[in-house]
Amino acid sequence: MALLEVNDLSLGYDGKAIVEHLNFKVNAGSYLCIVGENGSGKTTLMKTLLHLQKPLSGTINYGDGLKPDEIGYLPQQTEVQRDFPASVYEIVISGCQSRLGRRAFYGKEEKALAADAMRRMAIEDLKDRCYRDLSGGQQQRVLLARALCAARKIILLDEPVSGLDPKVTAELYKLIEDLNREGVTIMMVSHDISTALRNATHILHIGSSVFFGTRQEYLSSKIGRMFLEQEGGEH
Amino acid sequence: MDILFNYLQYPFVRYALIVGVLIALCAALLGVPLVLKRFSFIGDGLSHVAFGAMCIATVLRMTNNMILVLPITVLSAVLILRTGTNTKIKGDAVIAMISVAALAFGYLIMNLSNTPNVSGDVCTTLFGSTSILTLTLGEVWMCIILSLLVLVLFVLNYNRIFAVTFDENFARAVGTDTEKYNLLISVITAVIIVLAMNLVGSLLISALIIFPAISAMRLYHNYKQVTIAAAVLSVAAAFAGMIVSILAGTPVGSTIVAADVLVFAVCWIIGARNGR
Ligand SMILES: Nc1ncnc2c1ncn2[C@@H]1O[C@H](COP(=O)(O)OP(=O)(O)O)[C@@H](O)[C@H]1O
Ligand SMILES: [Mg+2]
Numbered sequence: 001m002a003l004l005e006v007n008d009l010s011l012g013y014d015g016k017a018i019v020e021h022l023n024f025k026v027n028a029g030s031y032l033c034i035v036g037e038n039g040s041g042k043t044t045l046m047k048t049l050l051h052l053q054k055p056l057s058g059t060i061n062y063g064d065g066l067k068p069d070e071i072g073y074l075p076q077q078t079e080v081q082r083d084f085p086a087s088v089y090e091i092v093i094s095g096c097q098s099r100l101g102r103r104a105f106y107g108k109e110e111k112a113l114a115a116d117a118m119r120r121m122a123i124e125d126l127k128d129r130c131y132r133d134l135s136g137g138q139q140q141r142v143l144l145a146r147a148l149c150a151a152r153k154i155i156l157l158d159e160p161v162s163g164l165d166p167k168v169t170a171e172l173y174k175l176i177e178d179l180n181r182e183g184v185t186i187m188m189v190s191h192d193i194s195t196a197l198r199n200a201t202h203i204l205h206i207g208s209s210v211f212f213g214t215r216q217e218y219l220s221s222k223i224g225r226m227f228l229e230q231e232g233g234e235h
Numbered sequence: 236m237d238i239l240f241n242y243l244q245y246p247f248v249r250y251a252l253i254v255g256v257l258i259a260l261c262a263a264l265l266g267v268p269l270v271l272k273r274f275s276f277i278g279d280g281l282s283h284v285a286f287g288a289m290c291i292a293t294v295l296r297m298t299n300n301m302i303l304v305l306p307i308t309v310l311s312a313v314l315i316l317r318t319g320t321n322t323k324i325k326g327d328a329v330i331a332m333i334s335v336a337a338l339a340f341g342y343l344i345m346n347l348s349n350t351p352n353v354s355g356d357v358c359t360t361l362f363g364s365t366s367i368l369t370l371t372l373g374e375v376w377m378c379i380i381l382s383l384l385v386l387v388l389f390v391l392n393y394n395r396i397f398a399v400t401f402d403e404n405f406a407r408a409v410g411t412d413t414e415k416y417n418l419l420i421s422v423i424t425a426v427i428i429v430l431a432m433n434l435v436g437s438l439l440i441s442a443l444i445i446f447p448a449i450s451a452m453r454l455y456h457n458y459k460q461v462t463i464a465a466a467v468l469s470v471a472a473a474f475a476g477m478i479v480s481i482l483a484g485t486p487v488g489s490t491i492v493a494a495d496v497l498v499f500a501v502c503w504i505i506g507a508r509n510g511r
Contacts, residue, residue, distance in 0.1 A: 069410040073405055075404055090459065094397060095409070105394065130457060133456070
């Protein structure tokens with residue numbers, strides 16, 4: 001059974017649809033990349049899948065007993081967080097908040113999980129540093145480590161590499177690829193179509209026309225070829 | 236020193252010190268998430284609501300005015316939170332409207348009723364003047380119990396308050412009931428404001444909430460340290476302010492706030508030297 005199944009989903013704000021009649025499935029272990037022009041509704045889709053906003057119509061089914069506290073999320077960067085006084089460790093361990101249950105404080109298990117996530121993201125030496133003093137790439141690693149603490153099965157990433165230089169971008173993609181190899185299901189919004197096509201198993205293209213299928217199918221589809229040409233011309 | 240020890244022999248002075256320190260502690264703890272969530276204006280609005288409620292209590296000649304003021308303020312906190320998160324109505328405008336309306340009607344009610352000393356009463360309610368020294372034993376206990384309750388709630392929910400303050404969307408996405416914690420924050424704020432009315436009066440409460448948090452943020456750069464530093468700075472300023480006010484005979488509320496401003500100035504300079 002699929003981890004996530006979306007049927008005839010329409011989403012938008014205040015009753016006005018941005019994307020309509022979406023249908024797709026995400027199987028455990030797959031790597032789905034969501035592409036589309038700016039403003040096409042990729043972030044809105046992420047938020048709807050996470051129940052941060054209500055769908056206009058249609059259904060979202062979480063299969064395999066997937067619960068909200070098994071999902072990790074890396075939001076698109078917001079300015080608000082940037083002046084917040086918090087250490088890297090405090091932010092990473094806050095990814096364990098759903099494991100608290102009725103407890104008030106993090107225990108051994110959560111601390112070990114946070115340490116492990118920081119090790120995987122290679123930010124152990126930044127543990128006590130203030131988040132706002134870090135570079136953009138380091139900040140993204142911190143948020144990814146936090147998402148890892150929350151993710152037991154699936155991780156949703158919204159433009160994880162925007163604003164990062166090519167070297168850091170490559171490193172981050174490598175980390176995400178490794179996660180996928182370890183069995184974590186990935187759903188990623190990306191601008192960067194070429195990388196998306198290298199790593200992803202499935203592609204969801206939203207915009208004026210919608211496409212969902214495997215990478216191969218996308219490459220040979222009309223919409224895929226058009227988008228590739230257009231994006232290729234820009235870079 | 237002798238004068239001070241002389242004063243400390245009076246139970247009402249000791250009460251005042253205990254209550255003052257507890258209130259300053261609670262206000263500072265809550266101040267950190269309020270400032271970071273850009274919620275400090277809610278505190279300001281609520282303090283004016285509390286003023287209006289206090290005026291009604293005074294006119295009704297209620298002996299224990301908290302019985303009226305506390306529920307009204309808590310209720311307003313809930314309402315303000317509801318409208319504040321509603322995107323259709325401008326949250327800050329609503330709060331400004333409620334708060335000036337409460338001020339105006341409060342003063343009007345005081346004047347219409349034939350209370351003997353209107354300007355004195357209003358001044359006391361707005362600036363706190365000497366009321367901290369005239370607390371009854373019942374009020375002292377109520378203050379102690381409520382502030383301990385606030386403290387316990389704060390400590391038990393520390394990690395979730397951090398999570399909801401740092402990134403509300405993420406918290407919701409991973410299944411945290413963010414509305415519950417936002418409600419908790421605003422109800423606790425309302426309780427603190429009602430308590431603090433006795434100490435500094437309704438116009439100066441915001442200072443008690445905002446200054447220690449901002450001062451601490453100049454010195455420290457992680458959440459735990461900022462929280463602890465805000466608590467320590469606030470208690471120190473409140474204690475010093477009360478002692479000075481007793482010795483020099485200055486009004487309690489404004490002396491405490493002056494101490495908070497002084498602390499902020501020092502922290503600002505230290506922060507600037509550390510290159511911030
Ligand atoms: N809170 C909001 N209220 C109303 N419209 C919004 C809101 N957020 C985004 N939009 C609109 O929805 C559309 C899709 O936005 P978004 O999902 O952020 O696109 P993407 O992430 O693909 O760039 C845009 O036209 C944007 O203007
Ligand atoms: Mg987006």
